[in-house]
Amino acid sequence: MFEQKRFLMIPGPTPVPESALIELAKHPLPHRSPEFSEIFLNCTEGLKNIALTQKAIPFIYTASGTGAMEAVLANVLSPNLKVLSVINGVFGKRWADMAELFGADVERIVLPAGQAVKPEQIKEALEKNKDIKLVLVTFSETSTGVVNPLEEIAKIVKNSKAVLAVDAITGLGAMPLKMDEWGIDIIVSGSQKGFMIPPGLAFAWVGQRAWDLHKESKFPRFYWDWTKAQKALEDKTTAFTPNVSLICALKETLRLMQAEGIEQTWKRHERLKQCTRRSVVAMGLELLTDDSSASSAITAIKKPDGLEVKQIRQKLKQDWQIVIADGQAELQGKIFRIGHLGFVCDRDILTGLSALALTLEDLGFKVNASWKDVYNQTLKQFS
Amino acid sequence: MFEQKRFLMIPGPTPVPESALIELAKHPLPHRSPEFSEIFLNCTEGLKNIALTQKAIPFIYTASGTGAMEAVLANVLSPNLKVLSVINGVFGKRWADMAELFGADVERIVLPAGQAVKPEQIKEALEKNKDIKLVLVTFSETSTGVVNPLEEIAKIVKNSKAVLAVDAITGLGAMPLKMDEWGIDIIVSGSQKGFMIPPGLAFAWVGQRAWDLHKESKFPRFYWDWTKAQKALEDKTTAFTPNVSLICALKETLRLMQAEGIEQTWKRHERLKQCTRRSVVAMGLELLTDDSSASSAITAIKKPDGLEVKQIRQKLKQDWQIVIADGQAELQGKIFRIGHLGFVCDRDILTGLSALALTLEDLGFKVNASWKDVYNQTLKQFS
Secondary structure (H helix, E strand, C coil): CCHHCCCCCCCCCCCCHHHHHHHHCCCCCCCCHHHHHHHHHHHHHHHHHHHHCCCCEEEEEECCHHHHHHHHHHHHCCCCCEEEECCCCCCHHHHHHHHHHCCEEEEEEECCCCCCCCCCHHHHHHHCCCCCCCCEECCCEEECCCCCCHHHHHHHHHHHEEEEEEECCEEECCCCCCCHHHHEEEEEECCCCCCCCCCCEEEEEEEECHHHHHHCCCCCCCCHHHHHHHHHHCCCCCCCCCCHHHHHHHHHHHCCCCCCCCCHHHHHHHHHHHHHHHHHHHHHCEEECCCECCCCCEEEECCCCCHHHHHHHHHHHHCCCCCCCCCCCHHHHCEEECCCCCCHHHHHHHHHHHHHHHHHCCCCCCCCCCHHHHHHHHHHHHH | CHHCEEEEECCCCCCCCHHHHHCCCCCCCCCHHHHHHHHHHHHHHHHHCCCCCCCCEEEEEEECCCHHHHHHHHHHCCCCEEEEEEEEHHHHHHHHHHHHHCCEEEEEECCCCCCCCCCHHHHHHHHCCCCCCCCEECEEECCCECCCCHHHHHHHHHCCCEEEEEEECCCCCCCCHHHHCCCCCCEECCCCCCCCCCCEEEEECCCCHHHHHHCCCCCCCCCCCHHHHHHHCCCCCCCCCCHHHHHCCCCCHHHHHHHCCCCCCCCCCHHHHHHHHHEEEEEEEEEECCCCHHHCCCCEEECCCCHHHHHHHHHHHHHHEEEEEEEHHHHCCEEEEEEEECCHHHHHHHHHHHHHHHHHHCCCCCCCCCCHHHHHHHHCCCC
């Protein structure tokens, strides 16, 4: 079958609209030019709109998402700074480990796989340890598809001395996140998720309370430095040679996001999630996360008895050219993950679920045919 | 005039071949897939060939070139490590400042603008201070177009206890650089220079002596960590989500470089340099650097009396859609820089020089018409 028929239903890279791909195919602009400055500032404004902030400053890094997570730490840490870390999976654990490696004194709230943190757990931890200066939370944990109750968490952290930093790499653009209204101090995200372009850019939105902590920070930094980035932004440019092609593509996808409208984008992702979750349950499969803490970006499904995740993924790829993800770390081989983030429409989910159903049948798993009715009802209910 | 006729003759981003642009326009591959692993390993091998090394390991970062420069320091520094820094301009200064910021004890050899370091200066410094563990040298300083005598420098450093790290961001691919034969320990480069693709990837080649220093290093690092990158490379992948699109484009330009042959690539750049330098001198202009230390990547030309660099650049852009660079830092407004690096042919130089000559004439500078004969003779001599 045509290799180019490959269809990604993984949590990133997500599908890229043609109009953004075309931007990437253009000869790169000189990065120190008025033309590029205009595009760069346009993206900066667009990023504010997506995070619903007018107060925070968005910085664009030429880096992977992990780079932006490192950047947060490099900009606010000082030796032995007290950090509270919420760990729901691989990426929450990575951030906590990174903070510890960078000399922070890290307290961890570790949740079982697929479970969200309870806001009270954070409240208790902050009350017990008044010295906590930084709280690290994952919005949508890519490894499990669990989403943490960010609005309530922000309310709690805002009333403490701590600054709240949120890894929204997978979640931003898929689910409501209101930086100013909720009072979140730092958000990070990446280009290859809700922003619908290939990997290579990472973003950090920095609010005033975060900036205050940055001013006190005694961590050596250069490439990640917010002060340098801010100074460059005042000059309508970046501190270092940026990935100009991806920034041009970002301008295009931010335009598409603006055209859809952020509330509609959230609604679409909610629908994609509900259709996916209810349909696979109707098929006879089991979900990893509860409805109450299920991400709109990705759905994690438990492997049915008697089948292997590897088998399912291989057959989906071979027969239908659809790529889905395995579990990560201790969940490898136990769950498979379907991404429904970014440039994804209802037809894509119907396609993916139909192919999944046939694949499971072919592998000997009896799929309940009623899933299509459930899909159809869910689609109508959430339209 | 068509905006898309824009023609870059700056030191980066350099022009990109169509076949590489087309790679960028493709839907991104999943980064954890056998297809991508194959491309990634192909690039790793290709990078070895360009630096003429079989012993060093090339790491591919999703970052600007500055990121790879930071990576070198993050992987080898320890508090108060003695560093010798050669400064020929903006980028050499940046690396030294970065090392100091990261806690190194930095000794600087500062050269006047446009002047190369003398190998004896490095020899003396190393003999005077036997504790020096790291020597930072710029191969081709982008801000002045000066090239340092790397082969002789490497010979000296190799016989000391120090490790030699070379910023070859602009020079690699334009001029002979033989990592193994000369005994260079670390090289860094970037995608938007000799590698002929847009900015967004940076490279670090790490040799055995550098690896030994890395093992002793006590600097906190995560995103830049060579040990993590090496472990991932053994698994045929990257430690963090890479810019898959640029890596696919890199595979294509490495193929083009391989097809031309590295010696031919050097020869072509030597010809582009000689044609540029001799022609502008024939026009009546003055060069910043001596022939003995002139980079094949970029030529810096002193502003003629009575004209402004800004005028020349603006008119070249307006009339001919050609973008050249101003000087940087204290050289701003004093020199202009013409890039002739990467995907550049003889016709491009003839075009650029012809437009420059007309522009200067229009601005009232009397151009000596004999420059075309000089161009023609030089072209034949170096073909």
